[in-house]
Amino acid sequence: MDKKNQSNGMERRFFLRTGALVAASALLLPLSGTKVFGALSSTLGEKSIPAVKLNNSMQMPMLGFGTNTLNGDIAERCVADAISVGYRLIDTAHIYGNEEAVGVGIKKSGINREELFVTSKLWVDYAGYESTKKAYQTTLNKLGLEYLDLYIIHRPRGDVKGSWKAMEELYEAGKIRAIGVSNFDPDQLAELIKYAKIKPVINQIETHVFFQEHNSYKDLKRISVQMEAWSPFAAGRNAIFSNPTLAAIGKKHNKSIAQVCLRWHFQRGVVAIPRSSQKEHMIENLVIFDFELDNSDMQTLATLDLNKTQFPEWG
Numbered sequence: 016m017d018k019k020n021q022s023n024g025m026e027r028r029f030f031l032r033t034g035a036l037v038a039a040s041a042l043l044l045p046l047s048g049t050k051v052f053g054a055l056s057s058t059l060g061e062k063s064i065p066a067v068k069l070n071n072s073m074q075m076p077m078l079g080f081g082t083n084t085l086n087g088d089i090a091e092r093c094v095a096d097a098i099s100v101g102y103r104l105i106d107t108a109h110i111y112g113n114e115e116a117v118g119v120g121i122k123k124s125g126i127n128r129e130e131l132f133v134t135s136k137l138w139v140d141y142a143g144y145e146s147t148k149k150a151y152q153t154t155l156n157k158l159g160l161e162y163l164d165l166y167i168i169h170r171p172r173g174d175v176k177g178s179w180k181a182m183e184e185l186y187e188a189g190k191i192r193a194i195g196v197s198n199f200d201p202d203q204l205a206e207l208i209k210y211a212k213i214k215p216v217i218n219q220i221e222t223h224v225f226f227q228e229h230n231s232y233k234d235l236k237r238i239s240v241q242m243e244a245w246s247p248f249a250a251g252r253n254a255i256f257s258n259p260t261l262a263a264i265g266k267k268h269n270k271s272i273a274q275v276c277l278r279w280h281f282q283r284g285v286v287a288i289p290r291s292s293q294k295e296h297m298i299e300n301l302v303i304f305d306f307e308l309d310n311s312d313m314q315t316l317a318t319l320d321l322n323k324t325q326f327p328e329w330g
């Protein structure tokens with residue numbers, strides 16, 4: 016069976032098993048349409064969040080909601096708020112300690128599961144074949160979900176090969192819709208791809224205007240693995256929200272610094288997952304599809320690159 020049919024077969028089995036009444040193709044439609052997000056439409060008029068096609072043919076929103084450091088009641092409220100204003104991609108991880116709260120937020124939102132794209136991550140303590148399978152089930156139980164749209168290896172540590180085999184099996188069994196990695200450099204990714212039966216769809220890495228990651232950027236494009244930006248605002252570090260260059264470009268387009276940053280990610284073709292605890296910021300961060308950074312803006316933004324992490328403590 017070729018990969019396309021295999022993938023369709025997998026998705027069909029998957030939906031029969033979960034009892035959903037929609038075909039896989041119908042599921043993908045909401046992400047590629049232009050006026051499909053009810054709440055978002057009311058926020059953005061005719062606009063909505065564009066989707067990117069991953070290398071397994073699945074579609075993923077180009078802009079999502081990050082949940083690191085959001086916990087308990089705050090995480091529940093923020094996730095429900097984010098969904099209510101139009102986010103459909105929600106990013107969590109075992110190590111954030113908030114999967115249960117994120118799951119409650121999703122339920123509170125009242126959204127159909129099929130409209131969401133939920134990502135979680137395998138923490139390094141669970142690297143290895145058996146422990147990955149157990150960790151995945153624990154993540155599902157905590158989130159109160161029957162499947163994830165994307166499960167990724169959080170960091171390239173320990174028995175990555177064993178973890179990847181387990182994730183491939185979960186994917187082939189229709190229990191995860193896509194599998195990927197995070198924080199892999201080009202060599203680490205090349206090593207994984209050598210033994211992988213299934214190529215990762217994504218590499219989620221630290222990237223923002225101060226750390227533009229040109230090598231990974233070019234490499235991921237070359238090998239058709241989607242780049243996803245964690246900390247698209249550098250989590251506020253290096254005074255990003257008062258940077259005069261970003262402010263000047265924002266002024267030119269009547270946009271905020273946050274919007275300039277997110278538009279820059281979008282124009283580079285990078286999926287971004289900004290976090291916010293404030294509904295006004297969540298909404299502001301969605302309004303980036305009604306303007307365009309021109310060549311001179313992009314060239315100016317390129318000069319902000321410091322070519323180094325803003326999170327040396329995580330190295």
Ligand SMILES: NC(=O)c1ccc[n+]([C@@H]2O[C@H](COP(=O)([O-])OP(=O)(O)OC[C@H]3O[C@@H](n4cnc5c(N)ncnc54)[C@H](OP(=O)(O)O)[C@@H]3O)[C@@H](O)[C@H]2O)c1
Pocket residue numbers: 080081082083084106107169197198219220244245246247248249250251256271273274288289290291292293296297299300
């Ligand atoms: N794979 C990995 O290893 C990894 C590592 C780190 C993060 N991540 C993921 O990436 C997500 C995003 O990264 P992050 O959480 O580190 O930080 P971030 O999204 O770069 O920045 C979050 C900060 O920006 C502020 N902010 C958001 N919108 C704003 C706006 N419109 N105006 C002004 N300030 C604004 C937030 O404050 P307010 O709350 O006040 O809005 C918060 O302080 C995480 O939540 C997580 O899901 C993954």
